[in-house]
Amino acid sequence: MKPKIIAVCGKGGVGKTVVSALLGKVLIDEGVTPVLLVDADPVAGLVTALEASPRLTLGHLRDEAISTLRQGEEEKRSLPTRLDYRLLEALEDRGAYSLLAMGRSASKGCFCPVHALLRRAVKTLAAPFRAVVIDAEAGVEQIQREVTSHVSHVVVVVDSSKRALDALELIEQMVGPGPSLHVVQNRGRPGRDHVSPEPCACFPEDSALGDLDAAGTTLWSLDPERPVWKEARRLARALDLVRGDH
Amino acid sequence: MGSTPEMTELVLQARSFEQRHAATATFPAAPLPTVAAFAKRTGFSPEKQGTQVILREQVACELGHPTTQSVCTVLTTTDPGLVRSGALCLVGPDLAEIPMGTKVPFGQVITLLIREGGSADPFDLETTQYLIDRLPGYMVRSLPGRLWARVSKEARHAGFSLVTLAQALMLVYASRFSSVLASEVLLVTASDDIVSELAPLAMAADVLRGTHKKVTLGAADIECAEQSCETCVEKPVCDSARELLKQGSNRT
Numbered sequence: 398m399k400p401k402i403i404a405v406c407g408k409g410g411v412g413k414t415v416v417s418a419l420l421g422k423v424l425i426d427e428g429v430t431p432v433l434l435v436d437a438d439p440v441a442g443l444v445t446a447l448e449a450s451p452r453l454t455l456g457h458l459r460d461e462a463i464s465t466l467r468q469g470e471e472e473k474r475s476l477p478t479r480l481d482y483r484l485l486e487a488l489e490d491r492g493a494y495s496l497l498a499m500g501r502s503a504s505k506g507c508f509c510p511v512h513a514l515l516r517r518a519v520k521t522l523a524a525p526f527r528a529v530v531i532d533a534e535a536g537v538e539q540i541q542r543e544v545t546s547h548v549s550h551v552v553v554v555v556d557s558s559k560r561a562l563d564a565l566e567l568i569e570q571m572v573g574p575g576p577s578l579h580v581v582q583n584r585g586r587p588g589r590d591h592v593s594p595e596p597c598a599c600f601p602e603d604s605a606l607g608d609l610d611a612a613g614t615t616l617w618s619l620d621p622e623r624p625v626w627k628e629a630r631r632l633a634r635a636l637d638l639v640r641g642d643h
Numbered sequence: 644m645g646s647t648p649e650m651t652e653l654v655l656q657a658r659s660f661e662q663r664h665a666a667t668a669t670f671p672a673a674p675l676p677t678v679a680a681f682a683k684r685t686g687f688s689p690e691k692q693g694t695q696v697i698l699r700e701q702v703a704c705e706l707g708h709p710t711t712q713s714v715c716t717v718l719t720t721t722d723p724g725l726v727r728s729g730a731l732c733l734v735g736p737d738l739a740e741i742p743m744g745t746k747v748p749f750g751q752v753i754t755l756l757i758r759e760g761g762s763a764d765p766f767d768l769e770t771t772q773y774l775i776d777r778l779p780g781y782m783v784r785s786l787p788g789r790l791w792a793r794v795s796k797e798a799r800h801a802g803f804s805l806v807t808l809a810q811a812l813m814l815v816y817a818s819r820f821s822s823v824l825a826s827e828v829l830l831v832t833a834s835d836d837i838v839s840e841l842a843p844l845a846m847a848a849d850v851l852r853g854t855h856k857k858v859t860l861g862a863a864d865i866e867c868a869e870q871s872c873e874t875c876v877e878k879p880v881c882d883s884a885r886e887l888l889k890q891g892s893n894r895t
Contacts, residue, residue, distance in 0.1 A: 431698055431700070462884075463877075463880055466879075466880045466883045466884055467879075467880060473883050473886075473887065474766055475770070475786075475787050476887060477887060478770070478773070478775065478784070478785050478786075479785075479786055479787075481784050481785075482784035482785055482786050482789075482791060483786075485784045485791070486709050486784075486791075490698055490699040491699075492699060492700050493700075495698070506875070506877055508877070508880065508881060508884070509881065510881045510882075510884030510885045510888060511880070511881065511884045513884070513888055514884055514887060514888060517888070521694050521696070522696055524694065524696055525696045525697075525698055
């Protein structure tokens with residue numbers, strides 16, 4: 398069975414990482430495992446939020462691939478298998494879930510075909526997972542560059558700002574007919590915000606998350622009684638990943 | 644790839660290695676089955692069959708994990724006196740003796756008897772040793788000269804052993820290359836130090852194949868402000884990547 402691939406997108410600062418982290422934990426707790434969590438933000442949001450510090454990232458692999466492609470024919474031909482090896486090495490496999498980080502690349506330039514090679518390798522690696530949650534980079538560039546292609550669900554996180562709603566509109570246009578699109582409102586103001594399409598979950602403002610963030614403590618240590626967890630489960634149900642009334 | 648005095652020397656070095664470790668070496672005697680019988684028992688296929696990923700929770704044993712030593716190489720000769728057809732030499736424990744979940748160092752040397760004048764793509768001949776996606780329950784990731792393999796719990800419970808692996812290696816070469824007349828396999832799991840002893844041999848084999856040669860096209864900082872591929876000095880890099888993408892799953 399192919400994994401469900403969920404890309405969590407939105408304007409910078411709306412809370413993509415929080416939503417990604419909480420959704421990931423809910424999936425693990427509900428037994429939708431193994432889960433692959435991908436931190437696609439070069440500035441590292443999700444991995445930091447989970448107190449991880451990956452040694453090897455996709456950025457490193459990108460640089461290695463570019464370097465290899467500048468070399469002789471023998472080196473080039475071995476690149477796909479080399480990428481598979483290094484990608485497995487980059488994967489932080491923790492049993493019920495695994496982590497993969499985008500990281501930063503030192504190589505300037507777009508190198509789109511190199512990204513395509515990497516995407517293909519990641520797609521292969523993702524095959525045995527039941528769900529893949531991608532904490533995407535802020536903005537729409539990753540959607541534009543099809544870094545988030547092959548996703549089955551796009552979750553757009555918005556807050557109360559007009560800029561976030563503008564980003565939602567843009568993402569709706571760019572995503573196209575393939576993946577299903579879901580809206581999550583973060584730090585919502587009940588009765589005051591009007592978001593369309595209607596959000597499938599509304600995460601309330603929660604200062605405890607900010608405290609954990611400030612302390613560099615994993616978001617997964619948040620008190621299980623906090624209301625955001627209920628919304629994370631609602632989101633998981635909306636994505637048809639868990640069932641039942643929680 | 645073929646036979647040269649230098650390659651003959653490497654084959655003899657592999658034999659010396661076995662003799663050096665004779666006290667801990669075993670020579671499991673298992674007649675080589677037919678491809679059909681082996682495939683029925685193990686699901687083996689001489690050609691790639693989909694892609695398998697074995698995650699950590701399903702791993703019985705890891706061979707050549709990045710944190711351990713890993714050496715692999717293919718030697719070729721046209722001298723039938725140098726190849727013990729179907730022989731397996733195992734230096735170190737087989738899988739049944741390795742505790743579940745352990746990462747062990749791994750050395751693999753395959754010696755092939757090649758028909759004089761036979762032609763085979765040297766790249767294919769070399770990369771076939773990794774046995775990628777040909778044996779269910781045996782997942783491989785490779786770098787040139789190094790392999791990292793995971794054996795699944797399911798495969799191990801079904802009886803997968805290093806004998807199984809050696810047989811798969813011999814059968815894959817016999818099936819895919821008409822110029823391969825016989826083969827023998829040396830597998831080492833004893834220790835990092837013992838596996839490392841094979842490194843000079845593998846490196847020397849690389850030099851003989853010419854795979855150590857690199858041509859650097861040069862690298863310069865580039866600006867991509869105009870995002871114009873036609874004027875970009877890195878276009879050869881992207882062209883190469885596109886070639887690889889087109890080749891798709893035709894990699895061995």
